[in-house]
Each structure stands twice: as C-alpha cells, then as structure tokens.
Amino acid sequence: MAGKKDRSFNYWSMNYKGKLRRTWVMLPICIIVGIIAPFWTASEYGSMMVGIVIDIVMAVVWVLQLLYNMRKAREEEQQELGQQSGSGQASPMSNAQYGGAAAAPAQNAQSSQSAQSYVQPIPVSNTSPSGTSAAAQTSPVPNPAQPYTVQTTATPDSKGFEQETSRLQMQMAYLAVSLLDGAAVADGRVRSVYVHAMVNKGQSAWDCFFRVGDSLVASGDLMKSMPQEPRSRFFASGRSLMDDYRNVCARYGIDAPTELRITYDPKNHGLHTDVSYDPIGDNDPFMAWASQVYQSFHA
Structure with missing residues (x-):
C-alpha cells in the first residue's frame, strides 16, 4: 500500500489499517440503519421483510469487509516489519556502497542493544x-x-x-x-x-x-x-x-x-x-x- 494514507476522507486512498478503522466506525451507522430499515419498508411497501433482507445483506457485506481488511492489515504490518517498504529500498540497494570519499564513519553495530544500525554505508579500512x-x-x-x-x-x-x-x-x-x-x-x-x-x-x-x-x-x-x-x-x-x-x-x-x-x-x-x-x-x-x-x- 505504498503512498496510501493512514487517515483520509476518501476510503480508497487509505491503507488497510485505515480501512479497517473506517469499517469499525461504520458499525454504529449500520446498526442504526438496520433498526430503521424494517420500519421504513413496512411504511413504504407494506412489508417489513424487505427491510430485514436489506439488514441481512448489509450485515454480511460488513462482516466480509471487516475480515478482508483485518487480513490485509496484518499482511501490511508484517511487510513493513520484515522488509524495507516502498521506494526506500531502491536508493540504498542501487547506490549505497562501502568506502569512497563520500562515505562517513558508521556507528558500531554492537554498541547498543536498543538501536543497532548504520546510518550510512560502512567505510572500508x-x-x-x-x-x-x-x-x-x-x-x-x-x-x-x-x-x-x-x-x-x-x-x-x-x-x-x-x-x-x-x-x-x-x-x-x-x-x-x-x-x-x-x-x-x-x-x-x-x-x-x-x-x-x-x-x-x-x-x-x-x-x-x-x-x-x-x-x-x-x-x-x-x-x-x-x-x-x-x-x-x-x-x-x-x-x-x-x-x-x-x-x-x-x-x-x-x-x-x-x-x-x-x-x-x-x-x-x-x-x-x-x-x-x-x-x-x-x-x-x-x-x-x-x-x-x-x-x-x-x-
């Protein structure tokens, strides 16, 4: 979901974490519509069954959307944790190298258990x-x-x-x-x-x-x-x-x-x-x- 936002008014421009949150936000609205629908169809069409059918379809769609977004959000999180995400890979993969005049001294990889990393490519000695x-x-x-x-x-x-x-x-x-x-x-x-x-x-x-x-x-x-x-x-x-x-x-x-x-x-x-x-x-x-x-x- 590169380029997708965590929060946006537009549902389709969000990542799956944002879509999952939006799905939960829609739950109270769906419940309210579900309560009103049978009474409205009884008034307009003389039958509550139409409203009940609408409620069933809406509930099934909401549950399927929830399950799908939960699965995709987990995959999205695992990808962010296990891999270099998005375009951030291309630059170091294609350009970074050890040595050279532009290389700066790197941090010691074992100097800290809480933040072991190299900010710049490792210089050659x-x-x-x-x-x-x-x-x-x-x-x-x-x-x-x-x-x-x-x-x-x-x-x-x-x-x-x-x-x-x-x-x-x-x-x-x-x-x-x-x-x-x-x-x-x-x-x-x-x-x-x-x-x-x-x-x-x-x-x-x-x-x-x-x-x-x-x-x-x-x-x-x-x-x-x-x-x-x-x-x-x-x-x-x-x-x-x-x-x-x-x-x-x-x-x-x-x-x-x-x-x-x-x-x-x-x-x-x-x-x-x-x-x-x-x-x-x-x-x-x-x-x-x-x-x-x-x-x-x-x-």
Whole structure:
C-alpha cells in the first residue's frame, strides 16, 4: 500500500489499517440503519421483510469487509516489519556502497542493544582479523574472505550437533533475508547475504550486510524508514539465535565459537559458515570482515 494514507476522507486512498478503522466506525451507522430499515419498508411497501433482507445483506457485506481488511492489515504490518517498504529500498540497494570519499564513519553495530544500525554505508579500512580461526562448512558456497584454519571437537553425537547448528545458521540467514525485497533477489540485484554473529565479553552480538553488484549495503541502510521498535526487535532476534547456538554447544559439551561468518546465496539457497574461536580483540571483527569482503571484489 505504498503512498496510501493512514487517515483520509476518501476510503480508497487509505491503507488497510485505515480501512479497517473506517469499517469499525461504520458499525454504529449500520446498526442504526438496520433498526430503521424494517420500519421504513413496512411504511413504504407494506412489508417489513424487505427491510430485514436489506439488514441481512448489509450485515454480511460488513462482516466480509471487516475480515478482508483485518487480513490485509496484518499482511501490511508484517511487510513493513520484515522488509524495507516502498521506494526506500531502491536508493540504498542501487547506490549505497562501502568506502569512497563520500562515505562517513558508521556507528558500531554492537554498541547498543536498543538501536543497532548504520546510518550510512560502512567505510572500508585495511583492518584484518588477527590470529587464526576455525571453519565449519555447511554447503559449497565460496567465501570471499581468507580461509580459516580448521578446528574440530569430536563428540559422541556429532551428526546431531551439526544438524542443530546448521539449522540455526540457516535461520540467521533467513532473518537477514527478511530485510530484502523479493524482486531484488529474483532479478539478481542482491548477490550474497553476509551474517556476522559473535560473543564478546559474554554477550552475543549479531548483524548483517549484503552484496549488491560490486557494492556492499549495510542492514541499517535498508531500515532507515523503519520505526525503532521493529529495528530493535530485528537485532534482538539475531542475538537470540546466537544465544541458542551457544546453548547447543553447551548441551553437546563443545566450546562455543567467538565468531560466526555466514555467507548465503539467496537465489540458490547455498550457505557457507566460517567459525572462529579466537578471542575478540579491540578491532571490530564485523567491520574487518566487511572490509575484507569488499576488497575481494576489487582485487
């Protein structure tokens, strides 16, 4: 319902939330008309049955309109919460990119649990992750970042552990994809989805960014027009998934990683995950990975 108003005198110019409100406003009017109609038809036509028929038709139409507007209003709300709505997508999807003279410093994605976002595209730096890391591959999508060293822990039920952690990794990817417009995925504008989750000082953190052509777009660029509450809920859902990942590790007696780097192909549904057990240092590993990915496009 792009361009539609929440309140308007013209019923057809409103969004479904406004139409639902208007439907409820019409209920007292319909009741009054319904009471008057049988008496009026009895006076004019000598029969109350005509008025009763009018009442039945009016009641059925009102109920159908109410149910339809309720369903469409829910869909409208879900679309606003799960996707970048309207024309707000086109600008960052087609123009925003990391680096460049116009790029301004971004906010730290993990600095605040109540408002994690990037107001402008993330600048590129020469920062790179320190130390070695561990890799756990769930499907053969190539990772543009440098490969990590492999570290594994044998467990009696490694298959169950892999299934549960793979499911959580895929859920993280799906959460990131919820920001995208389906058309942008279908026509190939969005080429890759990058999800970053980490544990720093005992707290889980989560964020994502996207490859559009040879540019990278931050999650905050796709949520500029989104209210604060759904923005906070989006990142809280990501942190909750990372908490679940850590709980699965604890249940199987396996050390939880400090960092996950997930690369997802939204068109072919391929997923690849790099897992690091290195301590998180002073450098922001999310920014380091984003810079590394961006530089791989232009190597």
